[in-house]
Amino acid sequence: MASVSIRNVRKSYGPVEIIKGVSIDIQDGEFVILVGPSGCGKSTLLRMIAGLEEISGGTVAIDDRVVNDMPPKDRDIAMVFQNYALYPHMTIADNMSFALRLKNTAKSEITAKVERAAGILGLGPLLDRFPRQLSGGQRQRVAMGRAIVRDPKVFLFDEPLSNLDAKLRVQMRTEIKEMHQRLKTTTVYVTHDQIEAMTMADKIVVMHDGIIEQIGAPLDLYDHPANMFVAGFIGSPAMNFIPGSIGGDGFTTEDGSRLPLGGRVPAASDGRPAVYGVRPEHFRLADEGLAAEVVVVEPTGSETQMVLRPLGTKAGREDRKRELTWVLRERTGARPGEVVRIAPDPALAHLFNPDTGLRL
Amino acid sequence: MSRPLRKLLDKAGMAVCVLLLVSPALLFFLWMLSLSLKFEIDNGAYPPILIPERFAWKNYTTILEGNSFLLYFWNSLIVTGAATLFALLVGVPAGYGIARMRAHKSAVVIMIARMTPGLSFLIPLFLLFQWLGLLGTLWPQIIIHLVVTVPIVIWIMIGYFETTPMELEEAAMVDGATRWQIFAKVALPIAKPGIVVAFILSVIFSWNNFVFGIVLASRETRTLPVAVYNMLSFEQVSWGPLAAAALVVTLPVLILTVAAQRQIVAGLTAGAVKGG
Amino acid sequence: MSILTSSDRVAGAASVGRTKRLRPSYWPFVVPALVVVVGVIVFPWVFTLWMSAMEWRIGEEQRFVGLQNYVRLATDVRFLEAMGHTLVYTALSVVAPLVLGTAAALAFNTKLPARGLLRGIFVMPMMATPVAIALVWTMMFHPQLGVLNYLLSLVGIGPLQWVYHPSTVILSLVLVETWQWTPLVMLIVLGGLASLPTEPYESAQIDGATAWQRFRYLTLPMIKPFLMVAVIIRSIDALKSFDILYTITQGGPGTASETINLYLYSVAFTYYDIGYGSAIAVVFFVLIILLSLVLLHLRQRSAWNSGDGK
Ligand SMILES: Nc1ncnc2c1ncn2[C@@H]1O[C@H](COP(=O)(O)OP(=O)(O)O)[C@@H](O)[C@H]1O
Ligand SMILES: [Mg+2]
Numbered sequence: 027m028a029s030v031s032i033r034n035v036r037k038s039y040g041p042v043e044i045i046k047g048v049s050i051d052i053q054d055g056e057f058v059i060l061v062g063p064s065g066c067g068k069s070t071l072l073r074m075i076a077g078l079e080e081i082s083g084g085t086v087a088i089d090d091r092v093v094n095d096m097p098p099k100d101r102d103i104a105m106v107f108q109n110y111a112l113y114p115h116m117t118i119a120d121n122m123s124f125a126l127r128l129k130n131t132a133k134s135e136i137t138a139k140v141e142r143a144a145g146i147l148g149l150g151p152l153l154d155r156f157p158r159q160l161s162g163g164q165r166q167r168v169a170m171g172r173a174i175v176r177d178p179k180v181f182l183f184d185e186p187l188s189n190l191d192a193k194l195r196v197q198m199r200t201e202i203k204e205m206h207q208r209l210k211t212t213t214v215y216v217t218h219d220q221i222e223a224m225t226m227a228d229k230i231v232v233m234h235d236g237i238i239e240q241i242g243a244p245l246d247l248y249d250h251p252a253n254m255f256v257a258g259f260i261g262s263p264a265m266n267f268i269p270g271s272i273g274g275d276g277f278t279t280e281d282g283s284r285l286p287l288g289g290r291v292p293a294a295s296d297g298r299p300a301v302y303g304v305r306p307e308h309f310r311l312a313d314e315g316l317a318a319e320v321v322v323v324e325p326t327g328s329e330t331q332m333v334l335r336p337l338g339t340k341a342g343r344e345d346r347k348r349e350l351t352w353v354l355r356e357r358t359g360a361r362p363g364e365v366v367r368i369a370p371d372p373a374l375a376h377l378f379n380p381d382t383g384l385r386l
Numbered sequence: 387m388s389r390p391l392r393k394l395l396d397k398a399g400m401a402v403c404v405l406l407l408v409s410p411a412l413l414f415f416l417w418m419l420s421l422s423l424k425f426e427i428d429n430g431a432y433p434p435i436l437i438p439e440r441f442a443w444k445n446y447t448t449i450l451e452g453n454s455f456l457l458y459f460w461n462s463l464i465v466t467g468a469a470t471l472f473a474l475l476v477g478v479p480a481g482y483g484i485a486r487m488r489a490h491k492s493a494v495v496i497m498i499a500r501m502t503p504g505l506s507f508l509i510p511l512f513l514l515f516q517w518l519g520l521l522g523t524l525w526p527q528i529i530i531h532l533v534v535t536v537p538i539v540i541w542i543m544i545g546y547f548e549t550t551p552m553e554l555e556e557a558a559m560v561d562g563a564t565r566w567q568i569f570a571k572v573a574l575p576i577a578k579p580g581i582v583v584a585f586i587l588s589v590i591f592s593w594n595n596f597v598f599g600i601v602l603a604s605r606e607t608r609t610l611p612v613a614v615y616n617m618l619s620f621e622q623v624s625w626g627p628l629a630a631a632a633l634v635v636t637l638p639v640l641i642l643t644v645a646a647q648r649q650i651v652a653g654l655t656a657g658a659v660k661g662g
Numbered sequence: 663m664s665i666l667t668s669s670d671r672v673a674g675a676a677s678v679g680r681t682k683r684l685r686p687s688y689w690p691f692v693v694p695a696l697v698v699v700v701g702v703i704v705f706p707w708v709f710t711l712w713m714s715a716m717e718w719r720i721g722e723e724q725r726f727v728g729l730q731n732y733v734r735l736a737t738d739v740r741f742l743e744a745m746g747h748t749l750v751y752t753a754l755s756v757v758a759p760l761v762l763g764t765a766a767a768l769a770f771n772t773k774l775p776a777r778g779l780l781r782g783i784f785v786m787p788m789m790a791t792p793v794a795i796a797l798v799w800t801m802m803f804h805p806q807l808g809v810l811n812y813l814l815s816l817v818g819i820g821p822l823q824w825v826y827h828p829s830t831v832i833l834s835l836v837l838v839e840t841w842q843w844t845p846l847v848m849l850i851v852l853g854g855l856a857s858l859p860t861e862p863y864e865s866a867q868i869d870g871a872t873a874w875q876r877f878r879y880l881t882l883p884m885i886k887p888f889l890m891v892a893v894i895i896r897s898i899d900a901l902k903s904f905d906i907l908y909t910i911t912q913g914g915p916g917t918a919s920e921t922i923n924l925y926l927y928s929v930a931f932t933y934y935d936i937g938y939g940s941a942i943a944v945v946f947f948v949l950i951i952l953l954s955l956v957l958l959h960l961r962q963r964s965a966w967n968s969g970d971g972k
Contacts, residue, residue, distance in 0.1 A: 077684050078556050097684050099562040111557035115575040124571075125561035176561070403769045408783045410841055415786065417809060418798045434809045480695030483688040499703045501950050503902040503923055506943035509930050510709035511702065532702050540695060565686030594791045596905045601931050611793040615909060618797055625801055632794035643789040647782035650789065654846065655853040 028179035036083035061223040062233035104173035112157040119153040254383040288372025303376035306353040315369025421629035445630040458613040469531035481543025546580030583653035718937035731941035755900035763847025796909035828918035854888030890961035
């Protein structure tokens with residue numbers, strides 16, 4: 027077990043900077059998830075922690091020891107790769123014990139550790155098989171077993187679930203979480219799936235274009251996104267953004283509708299342009315608020331999702347962006363074409379600076 | 387009713403086509419076999435005889451009885467074996483290193499080596515061997531066969547290691563393996579099919595090589611192709627024993643070709659290499 | 663803000679300054695092969711170039727003569743004739759296997775029973791020991807006793823003199839070369855055919871294209887890059903061809919089938935005129951490289967154009 031400290035880390039390939047100065051503190055035993063759109067540099071950062079990529083600037087320290095120049099084999103970490111990277115010519119048992127055998131661990135100890143890991147993951151009957159004889163989910167477990175057997179300071183995962191089907195993904199999510207609660211090994215986990223991040227992490231690091239947008243606990247990010255990127259990235263369906271300006275004690279949309287701010291008007295901001303953010307589940311029918319036409323109603327049983335088009339916007343391509351999403355827990359008789367008037371609970375509304383994207 | 391019939395006809399037509407296509411090869415080797423099993427009279431008969439009434443097994447026994455033939459067989463075995471083993475020894479790691487360093491430009495040297503006529507290596511190396519006093523031993527041939535075998539092995543292994551996933555080796559790095567352990571315990575076992583392909587092609591092209599032998603071999607160090615050629619030009623033997631000798635020389639290769647045709651096809655189309 | 667950036671720079675500079683690499687270096691894997699390649703491949707190239715500037719006969723004094731060997735080449739009628747033979751031989755030995763190999767590949771690209779075995783047999787000529795097959799061809803070419811003239815007599819042709827007459831010797835040798843190397847073209851084209859998508863064929867079939875039209879407007883343009891690879895490899899191999907020619911004719915009758923390679927052999931190892939032989943080797947080498955470059959250039963273009971069906 028260990029802490030990991032990432033300080034001003036940078037990574038360039040030639041003239042192109044991929045990671046632009048990133049700092050993260052990871053406590054002993056913490057489960058940290060790096061999340062962000064594909065191509066934002068998550069894997070690169072993880073691979074720098076592993077020692078698979080050179081660090082162009084800044085430091086990575088494991089247990090307060092800077093490991094920038096330490097080759098991966100000396101870092102005492104274990105990594106689970108996206109494609110599992112199981113050795114095809116070794117049995118499952120040999121795959122799991124490979125690292126221990128390299129260290130000349132005693133036979134009895136190897137057997138004991140492999141059996142323990144196999145027990146945790148339910149791999150017992152498969153130990154003599156080869157990777158090609160296993161299903162995707164089983165391979166995924168073997169890859170984790172290989173990490174567990176090592177009993178390393180840090181677990182690193184790079185999108186370990188992205189090759190599994192939806193159902194298995196949900197199941198493995200739970201298993202990984204349980205495994206972490208049991209072993210309490212410091213874990214850094216990369217995914218582009220914000221639901222995975224929300225459900226599994228102690229702490230989420232939202233990355234975008236090589237920088238960190240925000241670090242925080244899942245619900246913190248959900249309730250208090252630091253900027254429009256995080257607000258839009260976390261939560262599904264995504265947050266609605268309505269452009270307009272601050273005026274009096276409320277918010278005026280571009281077409282003149284009024285939305286409440288509940289007295290949380292920032293100082294000296296009358297008439298200032300802003301973006302009003304509302305999560306789809308926070309809209310309510312209201313007397314005052316935004317008038318919009320129902321375009322699509324999508325009941326899923328447990329909830330109903332609606333696409334609304336604010337009055338005054340056309341059906342054209344440009345105005346598609348203006349469309350709003352509303353999620354209702356209760357069933358509704360609303361039909362396409364109907365006009366509704368909606369507004370959020372003012373306490374749950376967000377305000378952003380349209381130029382910087384920062385929260386106001 | 388007519389559709390299945392038409393399909394059947396199509397199939398039959400295709401089969402005839404293919405039979406036609408393999409017949410030049412098939413008939414040639416059958417004729418070779420026939421020549422090698424006929425007595426002098428039958429080989430000189432007109433019209434030619436395909437299957438003689440009496441088989442001339444003695445064509446084979448005479449060439450095998452002459453103890454020099456066994457010597458030449460042994461020479462071929464040594465030269466091909468040594469040149470291939472040495473090529474694997476240096477070529478497999480080199481293919482690995484080049485693939486991992488992404489040093490594709492260095493493969494150009496291999497390409498050019500493949501394009502160079504074997505004869506132009508012979509002049510300088512002949513002088514070198516003469517100067518070193520190696521002529522008369524098998525060493526010159528073993529060494530010069532490396533011109534053929536090393537490029538084949540490197541070329542095929544580069545292609546093979548490029549297709550094996552880097553992720554596996556990274557996993558091994560994280561698991562604590564040194565670069566030698568990664569090579570020996572992860573990369574090499576996975577590349578086994580590629581090594582088999584490189585081995586087979588290297589053996590075949592070295593075994594078949596003729597041009598190096600006619601210059602470098604003395605009477606005692608001839609390899610089989612040179613020995614058979616010399617039977618033609620100097621000893622004026624009749625067709626039967628000559629065809630038998632030719633067949634014996636090429637038989638190992640033919641058997642290997644049919645048995646390992648899948649590997650051979652894979653290797654030839656991957657690099658489209660040829661020795662000499 | 664300024665504090666942040668300056669400390670940043672320090673950290674960056676510190677790690678750049680260290681030279682130790684995380685990844686292992688792969689050089690140790692390459693060095694042994696490098697030594698071999700330099701010894702048996704690069705050294706001969708360089709040494710040949712040097713010898714070509716010398717007057718050097720085995721057993722005699724050698725002296726530096728500059729470009730004199732090359733001047734001599736330009737006026738050497740036997741060399742120029744050999745050059746002509748080489749070009750004719752090469753051109754024919756590219757075209758014939760290309761046509762036959764493509765046809766064979768189309769036939770093999772179907773679901774055949776025992777396809778592997780058939781392919782194995784088909785490939786045998788190119789893997790067999792060249793000297794061995796050349797001996798048998800020599801017997802088959804025999805004007806009186808050879809089986810080829812007998813077969814021709816069955817259809818009322820002949821008898822031909824085959825490799826024993828200057829007018830037919832090159833064509834006869836091309837026949838052997840074609841028999842030997844059609845399989846290689848077939849394998850390359852077969853690889854190309856295997857990589858083709860199936861949808862265009864299905865849609866062409868719906869559009870009512872005939873088999874010939876499908877070949878002409880779909881298959882041929884799509885396999886053009888593979889055909890170019892076959893042309894390149896075939897050209898190089900035909901230029902270098904030695905075993906078959908040497909065994910069957912040794913360049914004869916007279917010098918009617920003498921190629922550059924055979925002439926090079928005679929000069930260097932029959933007359934032991936090492937300097938002049940080296941000059942031939944250099945010219946020959948340059949010729950091969952030039953041809954390869956031209957063909958590679960064409961190949962690039964064909965890859966560009968392969969989509970538009972021309
Ligand atoms: N070896 C490399 N050379 C150049 N650019 C690279 C290399 N590896 C990754 N990149 C670039 O770095 C960026 C981040 O990649 P990556 O860390 O894999 O993203 P993520 O895992 O977040 O999807 C991408 O834009 C990618 O194109
Ligand atoms: Mg990634």
